[in-house]
Amino acid sequence: MDTGGHINNLMDQSHIDLALAELAKRDADIARALPQIGTPLPRQRPFGxxxxxxxxxxxxxxxxxxxxxxxxxxxxxxxxxxxxxxxxxxxxxxxxxxxxxxxxxxxxxxxxxxxxxxxxxxxxxxxxxxxxxxxxxxxxxxxxxxxxxxxxxxxxxxSLQRQDIFPADDLALLVALGRLKRLEQKPTPKQARQLIKHWSPCRSAGSLFLWHYYRGAPA
The missing domain is CATH 1.10.340.30 (Hypothetical protein; domain 2)
Known part of the structure; x- marks a missing residue:
């Protein structure tokens, strides 16, 4: 996947839905959680x-x-x-x-x-x-x-709508990933990157899903 180039593939609802359907095939935990909470909405910010x-x-x-x-x-x-x-x-x-x-x-x-x-x-x-x-x-x-x-x-x-980003230093993402993977405690950023390595090249959609899961999933 080309991670450079101009913003020509926005992370719109269609992209998010397709990306999470693909991730559900690769990750049993997403496949389990996706029907419970659904797909997140797009989050687009201005450039500059x-x-x-x-x-x-x-x-x-x-x-x-x-x-x-x-x-x-x-x-x-x-x-x-x-x-x-x-x-x-x-x-x-x-x-x-x-x-x-x-x-x-x-x-x-x-x-x-x-x-x-x-x-x-x-x-x-x-x-x-x-x-x-x-x-x-x-x-x-x-x-x-x-x-x-x-x-x-x-x-x-x-802002740039890059599709393969995982902000591993985000506390909410780490907590959500720990819950999703049923870990005893939240992973470290390094552990988190390893746990979601197979999500590439859809890690941005996966990140959006984790924030969504953080807010909407049972503790």
Whole structure:
């Protein structure tokens, strides 16, 4: 499977349904669980600076808290401009204290400013990412301060719509995989990658299914 190239095969509902039907043939645990909870919905995010900023904001906070902070940050950065675009330039014109008052930590503000600078100086070329392989794109994004492998993989899966991504450092994924495989405790990221190796090249759909299972499966 070609893991590079432009975004031409979206992870839409059709892809997810077909991918999970294929995984059910390969993995008895998915075959058992899939009829119980069904297939997850697609999760697509915008491409670009605003998506990467959202990933910074969402680190180590709940989905609900992240959404609330993101809304306040957008209001502050855009300054009431209707339908304005969240850009690196606008972020850098925003006072750090205003971002702090909106709910971002000082560390995340540092990361956000670093991201904005990297995009303005060309250290990170967003337009080049779609032509990179998964590993090349992950390396490019995770070279920035505040972006580890998990952050890069989330961007690849949801913004670039890459179809063979498994963010093994995601706690919910590890817990769900442990439950699905009926393990006594959640696997380590390294163990998890081995457990789902046979899901390739459909690991993104498998990841979506695990998040779905985490929320909807019996403990």
């Amino acid at each position: 600076f605003s998506a990467l900023l959202a990933i910074i904001i969402g680190q180590q906070v709940s989905t609900e808290a992240a959404a609330a902070i993101r809304g306040r940050v957008e209001t502050v950065v855009l300054g009431g401009v209707p339908d304005g675009e969240l850009t690196p330039e606008r972020l850098q014109l925003t006072e750090d204290q205003a971002l702090r008052d909106a709910g971002m930590s000082w560390r995340k503000i540092e990361y956000a400013n670093g991201l904005a600078e990297a995009l303005q100086t060309g250290v990170l070329d967003l337009d080049a990412l779609p032509d990179m392989t998964d590993e090349e794109a992950i390396k490019a994004i995770s070279s920035l301060r505040g972006f580890g492998r998990w952050s890069a993989e989330i961007y690849l899966m949801f």
